[in-house]
Amino acid sequence: MSQQEPSFEHDIRPLFRSEDIEAMSGLFDLSSYQDVRSNADKIYEELSDGSMPCDEAWPAERVQLFESWINTGYLR
Template sequence: MFDLWSHAGVGAHAEAILARLRAGTMPCDGPWPADRVDAFARWVDEGMPE
């Protein structure tokens, strides 16, 4: 388990989070729209800046 409010925690699990966002299984209250998933993917691709 990790803290989704923690930059380090999210960064350490970014690929797994992105996979779940793309699959629509995260977050638990419903899938994100494609533009938000794309924004997260860009953040990961850009090195996860703070």
């Protein structure tokens, strides 16, 4: 795996704060690889339009990192 290919455990999971995980727990578990992968398109849509997380939008670099994770095959 190159540095260009983000993984869930190393790059994506740390982006979600405990309050984000708690806020979304009724829909899916942001700390779970399988849940995030299964809902990645919806999560990406909300991250990119700034509606998630609910307290403030992620910086563009984080949204791009999440998109890169999707585009490189959802590495674990």
